[in-house]
Amino acid sequence: MTTIKLHNTRTRKKEDFEPLKKDDVRMYVCGPTVYDRAHLGNARPVVVFDVLYRLLQYVYGPDHVTYVRNFTDVDDKINTRAAETGRDISDITAETTQWFLDDMGSLGALEPDQMPRATQYIPQMVAMIEKLIADGHAYAVEGHVLFRVRSYQDYGKLSGRSVDDMVAGARVEVAPYKEDPMDFVLWKPSDETQPGWDSPWGRGRPGWHIECSAMSYELLGDSFDIHGGGNDLMFPHHENEIAQSCCAHPEGNFAQVWMHNEMLQVEGKKMSKSLGNFFTVKDLLDQGIPGEVIRFVFLSTHYRKPMDWTAEKAREAKHILRKWRQVTLGVEPASFASPAVIDALSDDLNTAGAMSELHRMAREGRRDELLASARFMGLLEEQNDTEFGVSETGFRHDRIDALVAERDAARSNRDYAKADEIRDMLIGLGLVLSDVDGKTVWHRGPDFDPAKLEGLK
Template sequence: MTTIKLHNTKTRKKEVFTPIDPENVRMYVCGPTVYDRAHIGNARPVVVFDVLYRLLRHVYGADHVTYVRNFTDVDDKINARAKESGREIGEITAETTQWYLDDMRALGAMDPNEMPRATAYIPQMIAMIEKLIADDFAYAKDGHVLFRVRAYKHYGALSGRSVDDMIAGARVEVAPYKEDPMDFVLWKPSSEDLPGWDSPWGRGRPGWHIECSAMAKDLLGETFDIHGGGNDLQFPHHENEVAQSCCASGHAEDGGGFANYWLHNEMLQVEGKKMSKSLGNFFTVHDLLEQGVPGEVIRFVFLSTDYRKPMNWTENKRAQAERTLRKWRALCRGVTPQEEMPPRFLEALCDDLNFGSAMYFLRVYAKEGQAAALLRGAQLIGLLTDEMGGWDEAPDFDLSNYEILLANTRAKAMETKDFSEVDRLKAALVAAGVEVRMSKAGVELLPAAGFDPAKLEGLL
């Protein structure tokens, strides 16, 4: 059996992955809150854990892996979106859920085995909350139910923080219904204009954290193999999941149960800066797809950085990814993937999803002309598949006159040292979806993704 090693946030070290039951390997990954389009940062964990899902299926068999990723469809952000738009909440969540699925599928992500919606698991959440109250790990006050953080002595173990440090360094809600500032909400009351369900504590709705605990238990059992998500979820979301799940399952003393392995991917930047609407560098997956960036190219860029390192999305990386994929697809056209998985590639991927090493070996196979090996390895991580193809087929359009124009303009600029017209022509070509290559040998223009000949009108 192939050995997989994973860096376990729970123990802060790389460990050999040993599933509870090799016949039923189980993984839960926190999914989106569906109130708007997914930005590219939201897509990174999808691609990361899609690769892990594919690897687990390869090692243990497709029928022996269960992957669950939830949809949070009850949330204050959704309520606010409904109020400002005048639309029904169910209409908004149905639309945004489909947007998410369409965009992630465009990146080559396989659908998980289960994609539960939080609103379908309210009874399970209520039952878990009742159990926590009965065992004195939670309390009800003023229509709220809160978890007693200090009743769980292992709180903070996942994120490596002490409760006192958290209080000193975090912004915590001070409310009259809290016994302790760190206690977090399991259930809260709903006014008539908000979604709500009947409960022993009155009409209300669940807090954010309880939903994942309830859905994971119902679909994967009280103890399962892997829990994953972005690094930003480690605290408080995952920390709170651990606390309430362990206490509800009788593991308050030993801190065991729930997930055996925790994996977290690092965050994403754009051109070296944190993605922010105020900086003008915020964009969604849909934005990129609408601009003609192929989903396979986006996926390639994501897989060019190891998942535990911050990822920097740049226009240069996008262009390089597109060029590489075009070469790889041309090399593999008409080729059948070899039966055996390339051993060096597989070994790299099994070493805590070492994307850097895995992609290095794919480049080696391409350089050496080993198309069958390249295709076999690439398809395991969701690249060079038939479903992701087609975008690399160049449009039938003659760019030779534009090459001559740019070459002549460039030659003139070399004499006058004024390259403003060269820059203008190049910018216009790029805006039309043309890849511009200039070297000592000359000028070469290639139609790229999103090529629009209409945008070239007036250049000649």
């Protein structure tokens, strides 16, 4: 069996991946807060963990892998959007959830096995909070419930911080009712304009962090294999998840492997509306950039390195994908992806290395392997051919076949000048020729240009 190596943020080293149960591999990835269109940075973890999902399915079998990615559909950002627009919160979250699924689908991302919404798991969150209070890890005050950070000795180990060294900053709410500035909210009160649910502490709504702990426990258990997300979530979100989950369910170990992708830049700068370089996925799609181009650019950089989106990279990706489509048009894909591609992906999800292997296959004319391997990575999908102006319909190979037959006849008649003239014409089209048993065999090379066929007489 293929051995997968993954960099574990928790241990800060690359390790052989050993699932808790080989017939039940479980992965949880933090999903979006659904109040608006997904921006380009939101898409990177989706593509990264989509590739890992495909690899896990390949190694352990599709029926033995469970991938969970949540939707946060109760959040103050959503409340603000509802107040600004006058729309019902449920309408906003339903619409934006579908936007997210559509946009990520355009990038070739498979849908996870489970996509729970926070509002579907409020009773489970309340039950977990009650247990944390009962065990002394949380306390209720003024309609709020807060987690007692110093009750968990390992707090800060994931992000490499110590509680004593932490300074309350922009992402840590300081309030007079807290026992300690680092304590974080598990439950907060709701007024009549905000969504709320009945609870032992009054009508209110959950804090951000508790939802992932409750949903992962319900769907994957107290111990599971992989937890992923962007590295901006490492603190405080993932740190808080670990603390509340391990305190609520000390019999388990929560996530065994933690994986974090690096952030995305645009033209060498942090993406920001103030800099005018902020793009949603839909913005790029509307500009005529195929989703597969976005995926190609993402996969060309290792997930643990910052990724720089540039217009030049997008243009080059579209050019390469069009060429690869041209050379694989009408080709039956190999039964399996290239072992070199699987090896690269198994080495801490080295998509950049896997992409290098795709380039090698294209150069060497290994068209069936190229097609199978690219599709394994979510590229060269047939349904996207028309976006690149490539389709089997109208591809004129009859004229090529006639020229090849004419060349073979000229060689048989020892008219080598004529045979060489036809050979040069075919090579000029970007075709690769081979002589097999006295006959000419052709296939499309990486420089094949079907437009030149129109100039043949």
